[in-house]
Amino acid sequence: EDQVTQSPEALRLQEGESSSLNCSYTVSGLRGLFWYRQDPGKGPEFLFTLYSAGEEKEKERLKATLTKKESFLHITAPKPEDSATYLCAVQGAAGANNLFFGTGTRLTVIP
Amino acid sequence: DGGITQSPKYLFRKEGQNVTLSCEQNLNHDAMYWYRQDPGQGLRLIYYSQIVNDFQKGDIAEGYSVSREKKESFPLTVTSAQKNPTAFYLCASSRTSGRGELFFGEGSRLTVL
Numbered sequence: 680e681d682q683v684t685q686s687p688e689a690l691r692l693q694e695g696e697s698s699s700l701n702c703s704y705t706v707s708g709l710r711g712l713f714w715y716r717q718d719p720g721k722g723p724e725f726l727f728t729l730y731s732a733g734e735e736k737e738k739e740r741l742k743a744t745l746t747k748k749e750s751f752l753h754i755t756a757p758k759p760e761d762s763a764t765y766l767c768a769v770q771g772a773a774g775a776n777n778l779f780f781g782t783g784t785r786l787t788v789i790p
Numbered sequence: 791d792g793g794i795t796q797s798p799k800y801l802f803r804k805e806g807q808n809v810t811l812s813c814e815q816n817l818n819h820d821a822m823y824w825y826r827q828d829p830g831q832g833l834r835l836i837y838y839s840q841i842v843n844d845f846q847k848g849d850i851a852e853g854y855s856v857s858r859e860k861k862e863s864f865p866l867t868v869t870s871a872q873k874n875p876t877a878f879y880l881c882a883s884s885r886t887s888g889r890g891e892l893f894f895g896e897g898s899r900l901t902v903l
Contacts, residue, residue, distance in 0.1 A: 683832065711890045713890045713891070720896075720899075721896055722794075722796075722880050722882070722894030722895050722896050722897050723833075723880070723892075723894050725891050725893065728890060766832075768832075768833075768890065775887070775888040776821070776823075776835075776838050776840070776846070776887055776888055777835045777838070777848060777849065778833075778835075778890055779832070780832035780833040782830060782831060782832050783832075
């Protein structure tokens with residue numbers, strides 16, 4: 680069964696204090712791993728797609744990496760506007776139309 | 791600007807009533823989805839549609855119904871058969887089916903009184 684575990688559940692950082700969020704996954708035939716950002720009371724916003732181990736994607740202060748068992752979302756010198764919940768999702772071979780989402784990491788960046 | 795519009799944003803329902811949540815997209819996307827989000831749980835798929843006049847059940851379809859009569863529209867009806875309907879409902883679309891890059895609406899929060 681597909682499984683996604685995100686850690687930590689919540690993370691508080693000082694502005695400028697870099698850190699990483701973890702997404703561990705178990706899936707049969709990974710088609711893609713996806714990162715989303717969700718602000719309170721809003722729908723998720725797509726950030727990155729990773730397809731194979733070793734792949735990396737960057738956008739502003741965010742960098743996503745992928746291994747065969749987990750993905751990391753690295754946040755470099757975060758700003759208060761980076762505060763949000765970050766969701767990880769996997770797409771397996773058996774469920775091409777059904778992403779399996781983790782419960783998210785709630786990030787708070789303190790000025 | 792293109793996007794997905796969900797309405798209403800907040801909805802209150804008495805037990806035993808059916809309610810319909812609206813979802814409209816102007817992205818010209820073929821595929822549309824309905825997810826449910828509950829505290830402490832990941833998003834769960836209710837229904838999806840790959841093309842007009844076609845839709846498939848997701849993991850938690852019981853107590854819900856959908857229609858896809860137009861490419862732009864994918865309404866969700868929460869029926870009285872849904873035992874625990876209070877939740878945050880999210881509509882999404884993708885350019886074609888089978889893609890993981892989803893565009894989400896702002897969500898509809900349903901509360902059953």
